[in-house]
Amino acid sequence: MSHLSVRPCAPGDAPAVLDLIAADLLPGQPPTTPAMLTEALAGRSPVDSGWWAELAAPVTEVIHDVAGTVLGVVSSAIRPGDGAGFLLWLHCREDPPLAEALIAHALDRLGARTVYAFEFASALTLGLEGLPVRHRPATRRALRDAGFTGRDLWRYMRAPLPVGGLPHPAAHLTLHGSEHPRGVSLEVWEDGVLVAEATVGRPVAGIGVLWWIGVVPSARGRGLGAGLLGRAMDLLARLGAREAILYVDDDAPPGGAERDRGAANALYDRAGFTEVDRLHSFSR
Known part of the structure; x- marks a missing residue:
């Protein structure tokens, strides 16, 4: 050289x-x-x-x-x-x-x-x-x-829009939309309590990002996550996205129930998202 x-x-x-x-x-x-x-x-x-x-x-x-x-x-x-x-x-x-x-x-x-x-x-x-x-x-x-030593931190996934395999739309979901620094936030409130939310980024060159989706532990098992994902993908399509990407931080430690991404991964797989790559960071 x-x-x-x-x-x-x-x-x-x-x-x-x-x-x-x-x-x-x-x-x-x-x-x-x-x-x-x-x-x-x-x-x-x-x-x-x-x-x-x-x-x-x-x-x-x-x-x-x-x-x-x-x-x-x-x-x-x-x-x-x-x-x-x-x-x-x-x-x-x-x-x-x-x-x-x-x-x-x-x-x-x-x-x-x-x-x-x-x-x-x-x-x-x-x-x-x-x-x-x-x-x-x-x-x-x-x-x-x-x-350098690498750390496997993120699962990078993508799917064409519209996605299938989800409630479309989830009629029982009453959503509140609001502006978010990264785009638009969709929120589900019950009795004055925020129980589920998703944040999507406004599309760039036809690509939308699902930045975050989450359901509080007490509201899980009721299909809120799937319904919210369906609505989030509908919103991205309305905003002009032709495909969606997302990142799953499935590096949860053993016993870390609050960060267990097993259900999220299954939901994204069912919705037609495919893994593009794994994202690693490194230290020396």
């Missing part, structure tokens, strides 16, 4: 960087726009915004050949509060030597400290919090070889 060099990402690199990101585009994700890239380069994101606000300004660098062709990009930052380092995002068309070189360079820049990789969702995607390990095998392997 002696014929390659690393330098700070410049405004003129944006088309090449967007091409690198597009090469890793997952099913169910909208194409990354120049505006999304600008936000990521500035260290801002509509998802996990509080975590991003704790970071110092990110440093984004490109690796290029002698002709100046950009072959890869990596972004990293330090969190002043605890001194931790973060490898925020990386793209190199899954070329193994390039992935290794970019990770090694980021680690050199971050120095001797605890480093986390793919910990937060960046503005480049619609909520991808983690590395999609099946679609990014070279990056995963390079992280492992550099001493």
